Amino acid sequence: MLDVIKTIPIEYYVYLSSLLFCIGVFGVLIRRNAIVVLMCVELMLNAVNLMLAAFSTYLSDAQGQIMVFFIMVVAAAEAAVGLGILVMIFRNTKTTDIYKLDKLKF
Amino acid sequence: MSLTVFLILGLASVIFSLLMVFTKNPVHSVIFLILTFFSIAGQYVLLNAQFLAVVHIIVYAGAIMVLFLFVLMLLNLNTDAEPRQSSRWKLGAAIAAGMLLVTLVGALKGGIQLNMPEESNPYVGLAQNLGKSLFTDFVVPFEIAGILFLAAMVGAVLLAKRDVKI
Numbered sequence: 001m002l003d004v005i006k007t008i009p010i011e012y013y014v015y016l017s018s019l020l021f022c023i024g025v026f027g028v029l030i031r032r033n034a035i036v037v038l039m040c041v042e043l044m045l046n047a048v049n050l051m052l053a054a055f056s057t058y059l060s061d062a063q064g065q066i067m068v069f070f071i072m073v074v075a076a077a078e079a080a081v082g083l084g085i086l087v088m089i090f091r092n093t094k095t096t097d098i099y100k101l102d103k104l105k106f
Numbered sequence: 107m108s109l110t111v112f113l114i115l116g117l118a119s120v121i122f123s124l125l126m127v128f129t130k131n132p133v134h135s136v137i138f139l140i141l142t143f144f145s146i147a148g149q150y151v152l153l154n155a156q157f158l159a160v161v162h163i164i165v166y167a168g169a170i171m172v173l174f175l176f177v178l179m180l181l182n183l184n185t186d187a188e189p190r191q192s193s194r195w196k197l198g199a200a201i202a203a204g205m206l207l208v209t210l211v212g213a214l215k216g217g218i219q220l221n222m223p224e225e226s227n228p229y230v231g232l233a234q235n236l237g238k239s240l241f242t243d244f245v246v247p248f249e250i251a252g253i254l255f256l257a258a259m260v261g262a263v264l265l266a267k268r269d270v271k272i
Binding site for chain 2: 004005007008010011012014015016018019020021022023024025026027029030031032033035036038039040042043046049050053054056057058059060061062063065066068069070072073074075076077078079080081083084085086087088090091096097099
């Protein structure tokens with residue numbers, strides 16, 4: 001496993017994580033269920049994590065992986081609070097369709 | 107050898123994430139997202155970040171996705187009740203995401219003229235090294251992350267509780 005930085009160029013990791021990030025953006029744009037939108041946001045966070053870990057290994061620097069841990073902390077807190085908000089919205093409006101949630105629209 | 111493993115894992119993660127976006131049933135979306143997370147964990151093992159891979163599986167596949175599944179079960183959304191977007195909107199979303207991809211790749215490709223070391227330190231991703239770094243250089247952000255977790259826990263309980271008097 002140690003020959004990874006000699007056999008795989010760092011560009012491949014950039015391409016892969018950019019592709020995953022854009023799939024996440026695409027999912028946020030086309031899905032209407034708010035829970036699936038939150039899942040696509042998780043996918044985008046994971047794409048960023050992958051790029052940080054790749055650069056951390058290629059530069060032999062632990063700080064990138066520490067950053068990944070903090071992103072995981074924020075993702076877990078965001079999922080908990082976001083799903084709590086969604087449960088409350090569903091209790092009041094009986095739907096999680098984001099097109100029905102336009103009460104704040106002027 | 108490494109390149110083959112990288113290509114297989116990368117292809118698997120892209121295919122599973124596309125299936126996650128396009129499948130109709132939200133429960134199947136959760137399952138495909140878990141498979142995507144497992145292939146990303148394989149990438150971490152390939153990158154010699156073993157501790158990160160284990161934490162990734164425990165936190166994402168073990169905690170966050172179970173939370174999503176529980177909410178889907180409680181709200182009883184496992185049927186195909188989601189209305190379809192119009193195909194014009196889908197085409198626009200595909201064009202927007204593709205242009206973002208072109209921009210990201212173009213911007214990041216030019217920025218990688220770093221002078222990378224030839225030899226990688228194989229001990230960077232181990233728990234000993236990461237723990238030392240986390241408790242010396244990053245001890246203040248670590249404590250702040252703990253406070254963030256406490257606030258998120260209190261907020262989630264308060265939000266999901268019925269008939270709370272504030």
